[in-house]
Amino acid sequence: MTRFLLLVAGAATLTLALVSTPSTHAQDNKASPRERAGAVVFGQHCSTCHGVRLIKQDAAFDLAAAVKEMPEERFIRGAKTARGSMPSFASALKDAELADVYAYVKRGHTPDLDDVPMESNH
Numbered sequence: 001m002t003r004f005l006l007l008v009a010g011a012a013t014l015t016l017a018l019v020s021t022p023s024t025h026a027q028d029n030k031a032s033p034r035e036r037a038g039a040v041v042f043g044q045h046c047s048t049c050h051g052v053r054l055i056k057q058d059a060a061f062d063l064a065a066a067v068k069e070m071p072e073e074r075f076i077r078g079a080k081t082a083r084g085s086m087p088s089f090a091s092a093l094k095d096a097e098l099a100d101v102y103a104y105v106k107r108g109h110t111p112d113l114d115d116v117p118m119e120s121n122h
C-alpha cells in the first residue's frame with residue numbers, strides 16, 4: 001500500500017512538474033518592462049494603423065506578421081522612413097523607443113498588457 005501511495009505521489013509530482021514547467025511561449029509570460037514600454041509607445045503612435053493590441057483592423061498593414069522576418073535594425077529604419085500612408089517617426093520617436101516597440105511587436109500582445117491604452121481608428 002505504501003509503495004502504491006508513493007507511486008501515486010510520484011506520478012502526481014511529475015504531472016505537476018510537467019504542467020508548471022516555464023514555457024517559452026509568450027502567452028505564459030509577463031511582458032518585460034521593455035516590452036510594456038513598447039506597448040505604451042505603440043498604443044500612442046502605431047495602433048491606429050497597425051491595430052489595437054496588434055489585432056489587424058481593416059486594411060491595416062500586419063506588422064505582427066511582418067516583424068517575424070524583420071531584424072530590429074530594419075524595423076527601426078522602416079519606422080523612420082515614410083512610405084505610402086506610413087509616416088516617418090524619425091523626429092517623433094527615439095531609436096530606443098522604436099526598439100521597445102519592436103520588442104513588443106515581436107513578442108506579441110498578451111492579456112497582461114490589456115491595461116495599456118491604445119488608440120483606435122474607430
Ligand code: HEC
Nearest residue numbers: 045046048049050061075078079083084085086087089101
Ligand atoms: C497612419 C498609419 C500608420 C501609422 C500611424 C503607423 N504605420 Fe507603420 N505602416 C503603415 C503602412 C500603411 C505600412 C505599409 C507601408 C508600405 O510598405 O506600403 C506600414 C509599414 C510599417 C513598417 C514596415 C516598413 C518596411 O520597411 O517594410 C514598420 C516597421 C512600421 N510600419 C512600423 C510602425 C511603427 C513602429 C509605428 C508607430 C511608431 C507605425 N508604423 C505607425 C501605416 C502606419
